[in-house]
Amino acid sequence: MTIEIDVAHRLGAFELRASFTSQGRLTAFFGRSGSGKTSLVNIIGGLVRPDRGRIVVDGATLVDTASGVFVPAHRRRVGYVFQEGRLFPHLTVRQNLLFGRWFRPRRERTVDLETVLDLLGIGHLLERRPGALSGGEKQRVAIGRALLASPRLLLMDEPLAALDEARKDEILPFIERLRDEANIPIIYVSHSLAEVSRLATMIVVLRDGRIAAAGSPTEVLRRTDLMPREAADEAGTVIEARILEHDAQFGLTTLQSRAGPVRAPHLDLPAGTAVRVRIRARDVMIATVAPHGLSALNVLPGTVTDLKPAGEALVEVGVDCGGVRLGARLTRKSAETLGLEPGLPVYAILKSVALDPSTLGRSPADAKLRGDDAGVPVRDESTAAGTRKGG
Amino acid sequence: MDGLLNLSPEEWTAVRLSVRVATVAMLASLPAGIAVAYLLARCKFPGKAILDGIVLLPLILPPVVTGYLLLITFGRRGPAGAFLAEHFGIVFSFRWTGAALACAVMGFPLMVRSIRLSIEAVDRRLEEAAGTLGANPFWVFLFITFPLIAPGIIAGMILCFAKAMGEFGATITFVSNIPGETQTLPSAIYTFTQVPGGDAGALRLTLVSIAISMAALMVSELMARWAGQKIWSA
Numbered sequence: 001m002t003i004e005i006d007v008a009h010r011l012g013a014f015e016l017r018a019s020f021t022s023q024g025r026l027t028a029f030f031g032r033s034g035s036g037k038t039s040l041v042n043i044i045g046g047l048v049r050p051d052r053g054r055i056v057v058d059g060a061t062l063v064d065t066a067s068g069v070f071v072p073a074h075r076r077r078v079g080y081v082f083q084e085g086r087l088f089p090h091l092t093v094r095q096n097l098l099f100g101r102w103f104r105p106r107r108e109r110t111v112d113l114e115t116v117l118d119l120l121g122i123g124h125l126l127e128r129r130p131g132a133l134s135g136g137e138k139q140r141v142a143i144g145r146a147l148l149a150s151p152r153l154l155l156m157d158e159p160l161a162a163l164d165e166a167r168k169d170e171i172l173p174f175i176e177r178l179r180d181e182a183n184i185p186i187i188y189v190s191h192s193l194a195e196v197s198r199l200a201t202m203i204v205v206l207r208d209g210r211i212a213a214a215g216s217p218t219e220v221l222r223r224t225d226l227m228p229r230e231a232a233d234e235a236g237t238v239i240e241a242r243i244l245e246h247d248a249q250f251g252l253t254t255l256q257s258r259a260g261p262v263r264a265p266h267l268d269l270p271a272g273t274a275v276r277v278r279i280r281a282r283d284v285m286i287a288t289v290a291p292h293g294l295s296a297l298n299v300l301p302g303t304v305t306d307l308k309p310a311g312e313a314l315v316e317v318g319v320d321c322g323g324v325r326l327g328a329r330l331t332r333k334s335a336e337t338l339g340l341e342p343g344l345p346v347y348a349i350l351k352s353v354a355l356d357p358s359t360l361g362r363s364p365a366d367a368k369l370r371g372d373d374a375g376v377p378v379r380d381e382s383t384a385a386g387t388r389k390g391g
Numbered sequence: 392m393d394g395l396l397n398l399s400p401e402e403w404t405a406v407r408l409s410v411r412v413a414t415v416a417m418l419a420s421l422p423a424g425i426a427v428a429y430l431l432a433r434c435k436f437p438g439k440a441i442l443d444g445i446v447l448l449p450l451i452l453p454p455v456v457t458g459y460l461l462l463i464t465f466g467r468r469g470p471a472g473a474f475l476a477e478h479f480g481i482v483f484s485f486r487w488t489g490a491a492l493a494c495a496v497m498g499f500p501l502m503v504r505s506i507r508l509s510i511e512a513v514d515r516r517l518e519e520a521a522g523t524l525g526a527n528p529f530w531v532f533l534f535i536t537f538p539l540i541a542p543g544i545i546a547g548m549i550l551c552f553a554k555a556m557g558e559f560g561a562t563i564t565f566v567s568n569i570p571g572e573t574q575t576l577p578s579a580i581y582t583f584t585q586v587p588g589g590d591a592g593a594l595r596l597t598l599v600s601i602a603i604s605m606a607a608l609m610v611s612e613l614m615a616r617w618a619g620q621k622i623w624s625a
Contacts, residue, residue: 045523073519074526074531082516084516086519088517090538100525103524145524146523146524149525
């Protein structure tokens with residue numbers, strides 16, 4: 001399943017030019033608001049006709065301005081989950097869910113109601129009307145409605161942005177299941193680093209209507225300079241790991257990663273499950289000697305690779321732990337006091353408490369890498385190029 | 392009271408005629424009303440302001456002027472009237488159909504206005520969503536837009552009906568005041584007030600008029616509430 005996009009579109013003073021190819025199961029469009037994420041998704045969904053360009057999904061040409069092809073939205077088979085749900089207020093949940101299915105010829109129906117109800121846990125809501133649903137329930141119904149139209153591609157435009165943190169944590173596992181089980185490629189728009197780093201198999205970073213970077217999450221999220229300013233605080237290292245064992249006595253879970261064992265608060269997933277951990281640079285401390293009498297449970301030996309100033313008072317220190325580069329954000333004063341320089345052996349220290357549902361989730365690598373050794377990084381399944389064309 | 396509501400056969404004829412004229416006027420103008428309202432609410436085209444003005448004109452013009460314009464256009468010798476009579480056998484002048492036409496023209500602006508406002512209030516993002524689910528523009532209108540504007544359509548129909556029940560000036564100018572053919576309730580009441588001893592008859596028909604108007608209002612309230620509940624029920 002390949003998604004090829006190469007479009008140019010002007011909206012007033014704003015100009016969008018984007019070109020990339022993705023084979024990813026969940027391609028995230030990441031960037032601050034106004035960077036062109038939603039415009040790009042609207043073009044893919046057929047709500048906006050691009051000035052010029054080409055969109056091919058799984059061999060089907062949806063747009064090709066050169067040959068005058070423009071498939072209207074209702075014939076694209078591209079599902080769209082909107083930020084505000086957009087459920088039909090005059091229809092019940094059941095009628096909402098089955099709306100798109102009704103327009104799909106029988107032989108094209110690849111998704112059935114039972115599966116969707118089970119996947120999203122919305123079986124008990126069928127006879128209600130949208131007005132009687134909570135925000136999280138609405139979004140799950142909206143996802144189900146898009147799925148039941150049997151799309152060949154699913155667009156999700158900030159589906160969690162309108163929800164509070166608790167509702168987000170409630171829906172994220174459903175989106176993970178969708179990514180790993182539904183066999184429909186997803187384009188996921190977000191400005192939240194937590195969502196993108198947890199869900200994406202490929203990330204396309206948009207900035208001012210251009211693609212600033214595209215690639216695997218481990219690659220792209222390492223580059224803090226690409227992060228939207230509001231996400232810089234959340235920036236860090238994304239590593240792939242596997243659940244080694246659970247410690248019932250203390251309610252902890254030990255993860256096996258290339259950087260070493262990492263202990264996190266209990267995760268409700270079986271041992272052996274691949275998970276993705278985002279270690280925020282601000283949560284990592286550095287010691288030059290092995291610490292004693294310290295509450296933090298994770299002490300990972302490594303070597304300093306680089307120091308980058310981050311503002312006036314802060315430095316971002318890269319530490320190589322078993323081939324994984326962990327970022328640590330320290331004050332410049334600490335870095336100088338410790339005499340940090342590339343090549344210096346150090347210990348990276350991480351509190352287990354810093355690992356919570358917003359930084360830790362099931363890895364998309366799980367389905368692919370089952371049986372491999374723990375801690376193997378994700379094979380890059382996406383090819384991408386941020387190109388700038390023309391003048 | 393018994394004697395008061397004891398209508399004579401002629402008075403019953405006027406009541407029945409009025410209801411028939413108003414009903415036909417309302418139903419016949421409904422498709423055009425929805426189409427014009429949709430056009431005005433959604434489309435941009437040259438001459439839109441002119442169409443808007445023409446639709447509203449009967450509301451502003453003296454009814455007698457509207458009636459006279461109808462007479463010279465749809466009368467037997469009028470261009471449209473002659474054409475329709477010759478090719479389709481439809482005659483308006485001095486027939487109840489003419490009364491219905493006059494009432495429809497007078498009620499049309501009210502109907503269009505009400506429907507137009509409800510179309511403009513529809514969240515177009517819902518229609519976009521329906522499109523991404525595979526519905527072509529026709530199905531989108533039928534399953535999304537139409538149910539959402541139903542309360543507005545009902546309100547527009549009732550307004551048109553009420554206007555038609557009360558229409559006097561344009562009707563009497565266009566099709567005169569012929570008992571049993573074009574004499575609607577207002578014309579009949581007017582006639583009663585013009586003859587000595589007609590007060591009782593005028594009062595009886597006035598009461599009937601009030602009863603019909605109240606009934607129409609209540610039916611519209613009920614229907615609008617029902618439609619609204621279907622849409623917004625929590």
